[in-house]
Amino acid sequence: MTATSPRLKHEVKDLALASLGRQRIEWAGREMPVLKQIRDRFEKEKPFAGIRISACCHVTTETAHLAIALKAGGADAILIASNPLSTQDDVAASLVEDYGIPVFAIKGEDEATYSRHVQIALDHRPNIIIDDGCDVVATLIQQRPHQIADLIGTTEETTTGIVRLQAMLKDGVLTFPAMNVNDADTKHFFDNRYGTGQSTLDGIIRATNVLLAGKTVVVAGYGWCGKGTAQRASGMGANVIVTEIDPVKAIEAVMDGFRVMPMAQAAPLGDLFITVTGNKHVIRGEHFDAMKDGAIVCNSGHFDIEIDLKSLASKATEVKDVRPFTQEYKLKSGKSVVVLGEGRLVNLAAAEGHPSAVMDMSFANQAMGAEYLVKNKGKLQPGIHSIPADVDKEIARLKLQAMGITVDTLTPDQIEYTNSWTSGT
Structure with a gap:
């Protein structure tokens, strides 16, 4: 009303x-x-x-x-x-x-x-x-x-x-x-990383009450939002896979301790998929076909275009609400895929942001x-x-x-040093 x-x-x-x-x-x-x-x-x-x-x-x-x-x-x-x-x-x-x-x-x-x-x-x-x-x-x-x-x-x-x-x-x-x-x-250092990381997992847990420890979580995108999400999922005991298109970000994810691979390879491995790329159709029809029965899919990017829900709906024989903000798509193959928050921002759809x-x-x-x-x-x-x-x-x-925290300030000698090019070893 x-x-x-x-x-x-x-x-x-x-x-x-x-x-x-x-x-x-x-x-x-x-x-x-x-x-x-x-x-x-x-x-x-x-x-x-x-x-x-x-x-x-x-x-x-x-x-x-x-x-x-x-x-x-x-x-x-x-x-x-x-x-x-x-x-x-x-x-x-x-x-x-x-x-x-x-x-x-x-x-x-x-x-x-x-x-x-x-x-x-x-x-x-x-x-x-x-x-x-x-x-x-x-x-x-x-x-x-x-x-x-x-x-x-x-x-x-x-x-x-x-x-x-x-x-x-x-x-x-x-x-x-x-x-x-x-x-x-x-x-972006704080909101995108710490905010998105915590609130995304908060939304997923509120919507599903699944245990993240031991799960394989696929994070699509390793920008600041993806970094925070991957770090928080890892911190809760998940095995994290990252998918990326940027080779520099991909190397960073590897050196942060995550497996990196294309979505086509990650699709059959993941228990939970989280998109944070800002691009469209990051998870598509061929990926749904390859997923495990009961795989959970959600998005924490701004728009609801990262998951190709039209493709998923075309493969489904039934769509039903199984929990608040949680829909199960029964596929013709007999498997099911679970979508959170209608593919919209899961941290705000299912939690408080x-x-x-x-x-x-x-x-x-x-x-x-x-x-x-x-x-x-x-x-x-x-x-x-x-x-x-x-x-x-x-x-x-x-x-x-x-926060009651103070930091150092430069001494006059340090200020002079940073402004000079003649001082050296």
Whole structure:
């Protein structure tokens, strides 16, 4: 059911869930000290006064703190979901009811509803787009080019979204600045590796309750998300196989102690398959044919295209729900393949996504990336821009400070040495 309120335009499942959502939002805030410090500063300085922001993100307890920080900074902000299965309905309700932030997101919304919410985000006529997967920006360029004049810029936090922005740049349609939040060190080193690693396995275990120790787990892709997933699976006693297309990443996986082989060779060996490549149809029909009876397949990449579910459905005589977010495909051969979370992000479909301690840094980058765009309005060239190194280091410094950890500083003699080319052995 969709809730409606005369006080605030929104589309959420049920406003009666707000009290639970607020409780969970407050719990997550205990582990998000960096974003809290940024929010406190925003509240004083109001960097987004008069700025309309449309944010397309996973609607979770952690995202709630980003939205609250933007509003504290004076933004006229709305929030939509970046994935139909990633919304936490109680959080969406609390943001509307307790924090006065318009939210358009319902867990399990169909594609038509999702697309309508993207249009609502653009109806807001944003000056800043905070994107997760680049759907809002892509829709703006394709369907509403007349609104580009309103745009100061966009921030993007996923590998998939950055790949799409790079393709836009190559095609000459990215005519405004885009901040590459994903490649900030305080984002991908931590969010992609530690966040994805832990939350992916969390989603798998919640959906199936299988024991990972002794299982053969096939991880498709050895980028930062794949590294974290492989490391966490290995740490829980799994035998990990990595599949890759990049020879450098493949060597790294080998030297990290994992077997590396093509998916065709891994398919008959794996008990559990996890895709984290950002590409389409990494697991295809011929791979399903070769899998063991009862093999479990899931995805932790941004879009639900990594597993060729149409091919799998064409081979099935029956598809049934066996647990929440767990579907068994009975194949004509007599074997079965189990798919988690409908092939969508398993960590958000079947669990709660990344731990808040990690998202603290990712959303600090989003908030400060948006602030950087506003402060440099009219000065940045169209294209993709990195988060400035000093911003990245400041986020790391604030995180360490909150953890009660201090680091060394260079002595004057060391500073002189690093700035000199005449000193040697």
